Amino acid sequence: MSESSCYILDNGAYTAKVGLSTKLPKVVPNCIMKAKSERRRPFVGSQIDECRDASGLFYILPFQKGFLINWDTQKTVWDYMFSKECCPVNFNETPLIVTEPLFNFASIQEAMTEIFFEEYECQTLLRINATDLAEYYHRKTHNNECTVVVDSGYSYTYIVPYIKGKKYREGIRRIDVGGKVLTNHLKEILSYRQLNVMDETYVINQVKEDSCFVSQNFMQDIEIAKKKGSANTIVKDYILPDYTTIRRGYLRDVVKSDEDLEQQTLRLNNERFSIPELLFHPSDVGIPQMGIPEAVMHSINACPEENMESLLENIVLYGGNTLFPGFRDRVYNDVRSFALDHFDVNVYLPDDPLTYAWEGGKHIFRDPDFYSFCMTKEEYEEEGKALAFERFDI
Amino acid sequence: MSARESGRVKEAEKRRVLDDAARKRRARKAIEALEQDNFHEDPHADLVMSKKVPKFADSNEKPTRKKKSKSAEYYKMRFRKTFAQLVEEDASFRPDPPNYLSAQVPPSQFPDRYFCAVCGFPSNYTCIPCGARYCSVRCLGTHLDTRCLKWTA
Numbered sequence: 291m292s293e294s295s296c297y298i299l300d301n302g303a304y305t306a307k308v309g310l311s312t313k314l315p316k317v318v319p320n321c322i323m324k325a326k327s328e329r330r331r332p333f334v335g336s337q338i339d340e341c342r343d344a345s346g347l348f349y350i351l352p353f354q355k356g357f358l359i360n361w362d363t364q365k366t367v368w369d370y371m372f373s374k375e376c377c378p379v380n381f382n383e384t385p386l387i388v389t390e391p392l393f394n395f396a397s398i399q400e401a402m403t404e405i406f407f408e409e410y411e412c413q414t415l416l417r418i419n420a421t422d423l424a425e426y427y428h429r430k431t432h433n434n435e436c437t438v439v440v441d442s443g444y445s446y447t448y449i450v451p452y453i454k455g456k457k458y459r460e461g462i463r464r465i466d467v468g469g470k471v472l473t474n475h476l477k478e479i480l481s482y483r484q485l486n487v488m489d490e491t492y493v494i495n496q497v498k499e500d501s502c503f504v505s506q507n508f509m510q511d512i513e514i515a516k517k518k519g520s521a522n523t524i525v526k527d528y529i530l531p532d533y534t535t536i537r538r539g540y541l542r543d544v545v546k547s548d549e550d551l552e553q554q555t556l557r558l559n560n561e562r563f564s565i566p567e568l569l570f571h572p573s574d575v576g577i578p579q580m581g582i583p584e585a586v587m588h589s590i591n592a593c594p595e596e597n598m599e600s601l602l603e604n605i606v607l608y609g610g611n612t613l614f615p616g617f618r619d620r621v622y623n624d625v626r627s628f629a630l631d632h633f634d635v636n637v638y639l640p641d642d643p644l645t646y647a648w649e650g651g652k653h654i655f656r657d658p659d660f661y662s663f664c665m666t667k668e669e670y671e672e673e674g675k676a677l678a679f680e681r682f683d684i
Numbered sequence: 685m686s687a688r689e690s691g692r693v694k695e696a697e698k699r700r701v702l703d704d705a706a707r708k709r710r711a712r713k714a715i716e717a718l719e720q721d722n723f724h725e726d727p728h729a730d731l732v733m734s735k736k737v738p739k740f741a742d743s744n745e746k747p748t749r750k751k752k753s754k755s756a757e758y759y760k761m762r763f764r765k766t767f768a769q770l771v772e773e774d775a776s777f778r779p780d781p782p783n784y785l786s787a788q789v790p791p792s793q794f795p796d797r798y799f800c801a802v803c804g805f806p807s808n809y810t811c812i813p814c815g816a817r818y819c820s821v822r823c824l825g826t827h828l829d830t831r832c833l834k835w836t837a
Contacts, residue, residue: 324728348728349721354767362760369756393784395770396777401763409754448787459782463789474718479804482831489724512805560804571797575718576711578791585789 296385298651299371300420303353303391304444304469304610306335306367307648308377310384311655315648316377320367322350323492334370343533347492356391356445356468358398365405372410381406385414385664387651392419392448392462394684403678407670416654416664417682421450422457423650428606428638429455430653436593436600438586440621441647442611444469447569447582449589453597457683461592463585467572469610473498475575476565484556493539497528497556498565501541504616505563506623515560525559566614570624583624602629605637608646612639700813700833707815802826 300307302320309315318335325333327343338344352364372379379386386406390399399417406412421439428437429452437452445468451461477494481487487494505511515524531539532554544557568574570581580588590601605625607618618639626635640646654660665681702710765773774784800807800819807817811824814832818824 324726326727329728346724346727348724348726351721355719357767357770359765359767359770360760361763362756365756365759393774393778393787395774395784397763397765397770397773401759405759409759462782462787464784464787465789470721471718474720477723478717483803491722509806516805564799564804571792571794573792573794573796574799576715580789580792584792584794588789 293383293385296387296651296655297377297379297381298648298655299386299388300423300645300648300651301358301389302420302443303351303356305644306371307645308371309648310377310379311652315645317644318367318371318376320352320364322363322366324348324350335367335376337370337375344492344531345533346489349491353445356443357395358390358402361401361405365409368410381410381412383413385416385655385661386410386412387416387418387423387655389420389423389647389651390417390684392421392450392464392684396679399678399682399684400675403665403670403675407667411667413667414661414664415666415670416660417678417684418654418663419450419457419684420647421448422683423647423654424606424608425450425452425455425457425650426654426657427646427650428604432604434600434604436597437604437606438590438601440582440586440605440607440609440612442468442569442582442607442609444610447585447609447611449582449585451589451593451597451601453593453601458593461589463580463589465569465572465579465582465585466577467568467579469495469498471575471577472502472565472568472611475568476502476561479561480556485554487556493531496539497530497558499613500539501526501528501558501562502565502614503563504566504570504614504620506616506620508563508567511563512560515563522559524562525557526562528556528558530554530556566611566617569611570620581624583621583628586621586625587628599633602633603636605635606646607637607639608643610644612643702814702833710814801831 295310295312297310298308298315304320306318306320307315308318319338323333323338324347325341325343326346328341333341350363352358352360352367354360358364370376388402388406390402402417406415421441424439424441425437435454439450439452441448447465447467449463451458473491473495476498477487477491480494511524514522525544527542527544529536529539529542531537570583572579572581586605590598593601607621611617618637622635622637625637629635665678669677771784798807798817799805800823801816802818802823805819807819809818811818811827811832816827816832818827
């Protein structure tokens with residue numbers, strides 16, 4: 291049995307990356323949204339692109355704190371994804387690679403196995419951590435021994451060290467800061483300082499994506515943000531979408547006569563860099579945890595000493611938060627300053643950090659041993675769910 | 685003759701000051717708020733999402749598929765467990781350290797930084813009643829007018 295393509299589903303808590311390995315992946319919001327403007331219709335996954343007025347969207351997410359909890363929502367979104375409308379697939383002929391969070395709970399793993407074999411009637415299934423796929427991809431393209439994978443997603447940031455292709459569980463670290471915390475914090479401070487946007491998660495998430503950046507020198511940027519007039523190179527106006535002429539907001543230089551403006555605008559100053567700063571200093575909002583570079587060092591120090599050199603040379607970043615401008619450089623500079631001088635430090639940011647793990651799935655499918663990682667429907671019917679726990683290292 | 689007293693100190697004593705427990709409760713609430721997916725109520729909670737509309741097949745052929753796919757509701761009931769239940773369960777599934785709980789990073793070695801609760805710039809002062817940070821008299825005024833001791837309301 292050797293099919294020509296497989297179906298890869300990187301099932302993220304906010305977006306799922308989905309598609310056949312022979313095609314390009316689609317990034318689909320892994321949720322159902324309800325709009326104020328269209329009362330009759332829930333928008334599943336990418337259907338939200340058809341929504342004309344995306345103000346006041348209400349989210350129904352299958353994931354809670356990074357784990358799959360709401361199965362009815364997930365089932366609806368999956369049905370959409372596997373249908374003709376999105377990325378059609380016939381699981382009778384196509385193997386499936388599906389990703390799960392690290393340390394996924396036993397009963398969720400059982401449910402995953404059951405739903406794919408019994409409901410979707412998969413013939414061949416591989417359940418795997420997204421970080422495994424990313425590490426595999428990096429190892430195949432760089433031929434290295436050890437890797438540190440930093441997955442900064444919607445619910446969490448995970449730091450996972452791999453030694454010779456195997457994840458080193460003692461070194462896994464989780465920071466409870468992800469894109470959701472950043473968006474919520476931005477929403478909170480904007481609502482307090484300027485305009486009540488508490489109901490506008492979708493729009494404020496776009497504000498975050500369009501205007502935030504990672505500061506390379508936080509205190510210096512604070513000083514710049516304090517300045518007035520043209521000396522302040524950070525302050526910008528964000529024009530909010532009105533859904534008649536502007537579908538997506540945009541960032542603009544500050545124009546003097548603020549009162550004459552017709553559109554609703556937000557003036558962003560220190561918010562632009564103090565939001566992503568939470569990834570580096572969660573304590574700024576009272577979350578008593580390390581930032582990413584410190585946690586990377588903490589993770590590497592938990593690994594055997596002889597692997598330290600190789601780990602520091604292969605730090606791979608992916609996930610939505612790594613898209614902030616300056617993210618890679620900041621991680622590099624901070625890790626460089628923490629690490630001993632005689633070690634080299636390399637931090638890699640892939641061209642497309644969102645679909646990096648998905649691409650890794652493409653590579654693992656070409657592995658000559660691919661089918662030995664998988665579980666087949668016959669095996670499932672023969673030995674049941676217990677085998678899945680043995681076979682899949684989640 | 686009674687000792688001389690500072691009017692400002694006397695004033696301060698009269699004010700209600702939140703105790704440590706209340707401050708921690710507030711801080712926890714603020715962190716919980718950062719975890720929320722929605723802040724508003726479902727605007728169409730009363731609407732039935734998937735109405736069972738009778739489907740009229742285009743052809744008279746009988747459906748060939750043997751197994752009927754189960755509804756989303758079925759899986760909701762089938763795998764219903766809350767996050768807290770799952771964490772508890774995990775303690776027996778993976779009792780030894782490398783598990784979900786142990787993977788959380790410890791606190792940073794670096795000292796906390798404080799920012800003005802009003803404007804977001806570095807702050808040097810703490811509000812006496814509630815413990816929030818502020819950076820200037822102007823921001824303190826805004827804070828007293830808006831959030832101080834009103835957060836929990």
